Amino acid sequence: MDLFLWKIGGEAGFGIMTTGLSFGKVAIRSGYHVFDYNEYPSLIRGGHNTYEVMISSQEVYAQKQDIDLLVCLNKDTYTHHKHRLTDKSIVVYDADEFTIEETGFVKLHIPFASMKKEHHVMQIMVNTIALGASLALLSGDIAIFYEIIEKEFKRKGEEVIAFNKKLTDLGFNYIKEHYSEHIKPVLTRKQEKSKMILTGNDAFSLAAVVADCRFYAAYPMTPSSTVLTSLAGWQDKSKMVVRHAEDEIAVMNTVLGASFAGVRSATGTSGGGFALMVEGISFAGVAEISVVVFLSQRPGPATGMPTWTEQGDLLFAVNAGHGEFPKIVLAPGDIHEMFELTLKAFDLADIYQMPVIVMSDKFLSESHKSVNKEDISNLFANYHPNRGKLVNAPGEGKYLRYKITDDGISERLLPGAPGAFYQVNSYEHVEDGHTTEEAAPRIEQVDKRSRKWQTYLDSHFKAPRVYGDIETADAVFVSWGGNKGPIIEAQKMLDAQGKKTAYIHFTHIYPMNTSIVKDILSKDKRYILIENNAHGQFGKLLTMETGIMIKESLLKYDGRPIYKEEIVAKVNT
Amino acid sequence: MATQKDFSGYTGTWCPGCGDWGIGVAIKSAFVQMGMDPSSVGVVFDIGCSGNMNDVLNAYAIHGLHGRSVPTAVGMKLAHHKMPVVVIGGDGGLYGEGGNHFLHASRGNHDITLIAHDNSVYGLTTGQVAPDAQKGYKSKSTPQGMIEVSLNPLALALTQGASFVAQGFAGDVTALIELIKKAIHHKGFSLVNVLQPCVTFNKVNTYQYYMQRIYTLDHSYDRTNYKLALEKTQEFNEEKYPIGILYQSDRPAYHEQIAHLPQDSSLRERPAFRDFGLLIDDFV
Numbered sequence: 001m002d003l004f005l006w007k008i009g010g011e012a013g014f015g016i017m018t019t020g021l022s023f024g025k026v027a028i029r030s031g032y033h034v035f036d037y038n039e040y041p042s043l044i045r046g047g048h049n050t051y052e053v054m055i056s057s058q059e060v061y062a063q064k065q066d067i068d069l070l071v072c073l074n075k076d077t078y079t080h081h082k083h084r085l086t087d088k089s090i091v092v093y094d095a096d097e098f099t100i101e102e103t104g105f106v107k108l109h110i111p112f113a114s115m116k117k118e119h120h121v122m123q124i125m126v127n128t129i130a131l132g133a134s135l136a137l138l139s140g141d142i143a144i145f146y147e148i149i150e151k152e153f154k155r156k157g158e159e160v161i162a163f164n165k166k167l168t169d170l171g172f173n174y175i176k177e178h179y180s181e182h183i184k185p186v187l188t189r190k191q192e193k194s195k196m197i198l199t200g201n202d203a204f205s206l207a208a209v210v211a212d213c214r215f216y217a218a219y220p221m222t223p224s225s226t227v228l229t230s231l232a233g234w235q236d237k238s239k240m241v242v243r244h245a246e247d248e249i250a251v252m253n254t255v256l257g258a259s260f261a262g263v264r265s266a267t268g269t270s271g272g273g274f275a276l277m278v279e280g281i282s283f284a285g286v287a288e289i290s291v292v293v294f295l296s297q298r299p300g301p302a303t304g305m306p307t308w309t310e311q312g313d314l315l316f317a318v319n320a321g322h323g324e325f326p327k328i329v330l331a332p333g334d335i336h337e338m339f340e341l342t343l344k345a346f347d348l349a350d351i352y353q354m355p356v357i358v359m360s361d362k363f364l365s366e367s368h369k370s371v372n373k374e375d376i377s378n379l380f381a382n383y384h385p386n387r388g389k390l391v392n393a394p395g396e397g398k399y400l401r402y403k404i405t406d407d408g409i410s411e412r413l414l415p416g417a418p419g420a421f422y423q424v425n426s427y428e429h430v431e432d433g434h435t436t437e438e439a440a441p442r443i444e445q446v447d448k449r450s451r452k453w454q455t456y457l458d459s460h461f462k463a464p465r466v467y468g469d470i471e472t473a474d475a476v477f478v479s480w481g482g483n484k485g486p487i488i489e490a491q492k493m494l495d496a497q498g499k500k501t502a503y504i505h506f507t508h509i510y511p512m513n514t515s516i517v518k519d520i521l522s523k524d525k526r527y528i529l530i531e532n533n534a535h536g537q538f539g540k541l542l543t544m545e546t547g548i549m550i551k552e553s554l555l556k557y558d559g560r561p562i563y564k565e566e567i568v569a570k571v572n573t
Numbered sequence: 574m575a576t577q578k579d580f581s582g583y584t585g586t587w588c589p590g591c592g593d594w595g596i597g598v599a600i601k602s603a604f605v606q607m608g609m610d611p612s613s614v615g616v617v618f619d620i621g622c623s624g625n626m627n628d629v630l631n632a633y634a635i636h637g638l639h640g641r642s643v644p645t646a647v648g649m650k651l652a653h654h655k656m657p658v659v660v661i662g663g664d665g666g667l668y669g670e671g672g673n674h675f676l677h678a679s680r681g682n683h684d685i686t687l688i689a690h691d692n693s694v695y696g697l698t699t700g701q702v703a704p705d706a707q708k709g710y711k712s713k714s715t716p717q718g719m720i721e722v723s724l725n726p727l728a729l730a731l732t733q734g735a736s737f738v739a740q741g742f743a744g745d746v747t748a749l750i751e752l753i754k755k756a757i758h759h760k761g762f763s764l765v766n767v768l769q770p771c772v773t774f775n776k777v778n779t780y781q782y783y784m785q786r787i788y789t790l791d792h793s794y795d796r797t798n799y800k801l802a803l804e805k806t807q808e809f810n811e812e813k814y815p816i817g818i819l820y821q822s823d824r825p826a827y828h829e830q831i832a833h834l835p836q837d838s839s840l841r842e843r844p845a846f847r848d849f850g851l852l853i854d855d856f857v
Contacts, residue, residue, distance in 0.1 A: 025857075028857070029857070194857065195857070196853065196856040196857055197856055197857075198856045202856060206849075206852055206853070206856075209846065209849070209852060210849055212845050212846070214652070214840050214841070214843075215648070215651060215652055215840065217648070234852060235833055236832075236833055237846075237848070237851050237852065238846050238852070239833045239834075239843060239846055240846075241651055241831060241833075241834060241840055243651070245644065245647075245677070246673055246674065246677040247673060249641065249644070249673075249674075250641075250644035250647075250673070250674050250677065251644075253637065253638065253641040253644040253645045253648065254644040254645065254647050254648035254651075255648060256635075256637070256645060256648060257617070257635065257637075257644065257645035257646060257647060257648025257649040257650075257651075257652070258648035258649065258651055258652035258840075259648070259652075260635055260645075260648075260649060260652075261615070261648070261649045261652035261653040261656075261841060262652060262653060262841045263652040263653075263840055263841050265648070265652070279638055279641075280638065280641070283637060283638050287635070287637075373853065373857065376853065377849070377850075377853065380849045381849075414841075415615060415633035415649075415653070415656070416612065416613070416615075416633060416653060416655070416656050417612065418612045418613075419612060420612060421611035421612055421631050421632055421633050421634070422633065422634070423618075423627055423632075423633075423634035423635065423636055424634070424635050424636070425627065425636045426620070426636055426637050426638055427636060433634075434582070434583065434628050435625075435627065435628055435636070
C-alpha cells in the first residue's frame with residue numbers, strides 16, 4: 001500500500017494538532033515520506049479539529065479523498081468523514097460512546113471512555129492511547145514513539161514520560177490482543193535518509209534565519225502567526241530581534257526603519273494585516289528600502305474564514321501600494337521551494353532595494369511535509385547573503401542615494417558612515433534625496449526605479465517550471481502556489497489512467513517575462529487554469545501581461561484546498 | 574567639530590514668523606553643542622510643515638509617512654542603537670494619525686526623542702484642527718467648533734510609561750536648546766512637546782497667548798515625582814503651560830531589555846548566526 005491516509009478527529013482544545021504531528025514524526029523516523037493537512041475552526045474550544053497524514057515510501061505532495069484509517073475521538077469525526085470511507089477503510093471509535101449504523105468498512109471498537117476512567121486521565125491523553133492503537137494497526141515501532149515522548153516531555157520529568165508510555169501501550173496492546181487480523185504493514189521500519197517534517201511557515205522562518213534576517217516584526221494573524229511565534233521562540237539561539245508591535249502599520253514602518261539602518265528585515269501577515277501595510281509598501285517603493293513581506297492568504301473579504309485556505313489575494317499583492325513603483329512577487333509551491341524562494345527573496349530585496357512579497361496560503365503555511373534533511377542542510381550551508389550595492393563608506397564626490405544608473409540601482413550607504421549623510425524620502429526626490437516637484441527629475445527617478453524591473457527580468461526572473469511534456473500532453477495545467485502538490489499527485493493518477501498531462505508551475509509571479517510566458521501558453525493545447533479562488537486571479541494576470549486568455553478553469557473557493565481527485569475529474573469531463 | 578552650517582541643508586519654506594524657524598535653530602544648536610555631526614545622528618521626519626525640516630536639516634534621515642515616524646524611528650533604533658534617533662513631527666502626525674504608535678512607544682520606553690510641534694492645527698493642509706486644540710476650536714474642518722476634548726500629550730506620554738516628559742516654547746530658543754539636549758541625552762522615550770504658534774492659521778494660540786500663560790518649572794520642582802508630574806499635565810485644562818522637564822525616570826530603555834542584543838555593538842554589527850543545526854533539530 002503506497003499511499004496511506006490516516007486521519008484523527010476530535011473536539012478543539014483536546015490536542016489533536018500535537019497528536020497529528022507526533023504521528024507524522026513517527027512516520028518520517030520510520031523511513032517514510034509524509035504530507036499532512038489539518039482543519040480547525042476559529043475557536044479555541046468547542047469546535048471540531050481534524051488532522052490527516054498521508055504516508056508514502058515516495059515523496060508525497062498532497063492528501064487524497066479516501067481515508068484508510070479514521071480515528072474518531074467523537075461522533076462528529078465519523079459524521080463529517082463517512083463519505084470518504086471505502087470498503088478498505090478502518091474506523092476506530094468507542095462503541096460505548098456512540099453507535100455507527102452504516103456498514104461496508106471495518107469498525108473497530110476501543111473503549112476509550114472506560115480506559116480514561118480506569119486510569120484517571122484527562123481527555124487530551126486519550127489521544128496518546130489512540131496513537132498507540134494506530135501504531136499497532138500500522139505495524140509501527142513503538143520504540144520510535146517512546147523517543148518522541150522522551151524528547152517532548154524531557155522537562156516534565158520521568159514520571160510524566162513513564163505515564164505517557166503506559167498510555168501508548170494501552171492502545172497498542174489493545175489492538176494486538178483484539179484485532180491482530182487487521183494489522184497492516186504501513187509503518188514497518190526501514191532504513192532511509194534522515195528527514196525533516198515541517199510546514200510552509202516553518203520553512204519561511206528557518207530560511208529567514210539562514211538569510212541573516214536580523215529583525216522581524218509582526219502582529220499575529222492566522223495563518224501567518226506561527227512565523228512570529230517560531231522566530232520569537234528561537235531568539236535566544238538565533239539572536240534575531242523579534243517584535244510584536246501594536247498594529248500592522250507600526251510593524252511595516254518599524255521594519256522599514258530597521259532595514260534603512262542596515263539590517264535585513266521582514267514581516268509576515270495575512271490579507272487583513274497586509275491591507276494595513278500597503279501604504280508602507282508604497283513608501284518602500286519610492287524610498288527604495290529593502291523589505292521582505294510574507295503574505296499567507298486565507299479566505300476574505302474582511303475577516304473571512306480565518307482558519308481556512310484560499311488564494312484570493314494575488315492581484316491585491318501584485319497591485320499593493322498607491323502610485324507606480326516596482327516590486328517583486330514570488331510564490332513557492334511546496335516546502336523546498338519555500339526554502340529556496342525565501343532565501344532568494346532576501347537577496348532580491350537587497351539587490352533591487354524594493355519590497356519583495358512571498359506568497360503562501362493556509363494550505364501551504366500549515367501543512368507539514370517531509371523533506372530530506374541533508375538536502376536542506378546543504379542548501380543552508382551553501383547559502384551566502386548577497387546584499388547588492390550596499391556599501392560601508394562613501395566613494396569619491398558627493399554621495400547620491402538615488403544616483404541615476406543604467407540598471408536603475410544606486411549604491412546604498414550604511415547610515416552612520418562618517419563623512420556623509422543622506423535622506424531616504426517618501427516624497428519624490430532628486431538624486432541626493434532632497435524633495436522635488438520639478439518635472440524633469442520626477443521623470444528621471446520614475447524611469448530609474450522602473451529600470452530595476454528590467455534588470456530583474458534579465459538577471460533573476462525564472463521561467464515557470466514544466467512538469468511533464470507539453471508537446472505530448474492531452475491537458476496542460478496552469479497554476480501557482482500550493483496547488484502544485486495536488487496537481488502533481490493528480491498527474492500521477494492520470495498517468496496511471498493513460499492520460500498524458502503537463503503542468504506549468506509559476507513561482508516568479510510578478511513581474512513576468514512576457515515573451516517566455518506567451519510562448520509557453522501559445523501551443524495548440526487544452527490548457528486548464530487551476531486556482532484556489534473564485535475569480536481566477538492568476539489567469540487575469542496572465543491576460544493582463546500577455547493578452548492570452550485560458551478558457552477552461554478549475555476554481556475552488558469553499559475554504560478547502562484542491563483535491564487531486566477534483567483535478568482528475570476535471571480532465572475527464 | 575561640526576557647526577550649525579554643517580547641519581544646514583536648504584533654506585526652510587516656512588511662513589515668516591512660523592515657530593518652525595526657532596525650533597529648527599534649537600535642534601541644530603543642540604546637535605552642535607552635543608558634539609554630533611550629520612553622520613552621527615539619525616532623524617525621522619513626519620509629514621507636515623514640521624516634517625519639511627527634512628530638506629533643512631542634514632542627517633542620516635528618513636522622511637517617511639504621515640503619522641508613522643515613531644515606529645520608523647523604533648526600527649532604526651533597534652537595528653543600530655548606537656546612533657541617537659530623533660523624531661521631528663507635528664501634533665497631527667504624532668498625536669492624531671500616529672496616536673496609537675505614540676502611546677505604545679511610551680510603553681516600550683524606546684530610546685528615541687520626539688520633538689513634537691504643537692500648534693493645534695494642520696498647517697500644510699491649510700488649517701484644519703489638530704487633536705490637541707482646545708475644545709470648541711473653530712477651523713475649516715470644524716466650523717462649529719471641535720466637539721471632542723483636547724488630547725493631552727504630556728499626560729498621555731506620562732501615564733503610558735514615557736521616562737522623559739518635557740514641554741518647551743518655540744519663542745524661547747535658548748531654553749529649548751537645553752531641553753532638547755537633555756532629551757537626547759536621556760536613555761529612554763523622551764518627549765519634548767513644543768508649544769508653537771502657527772501665525773497663518775491659528776489666531777488663538779499666538780505668541781502673545783503663550784507669553785501670558787507659560788511659566789518655567791524652577792529648581793524646587795521635583796521631576797522624579799510622578800504624581801506631581803501628573804498634576805502638572807492637568808494644568809493644561811486651565812490654560813497654564815509649565816515649561817521644562819515635568820518628569821524623568823531611569824527606567825531601562827526597550828533595547829536595553831533585549832537579553833540577546835549585544836549592548837556594546839548593535840544588531841547590525843554583531844556577527845552572523847550560522848549554527849543552523851540548532852534549529853533543524855526541532856523538525857526531526
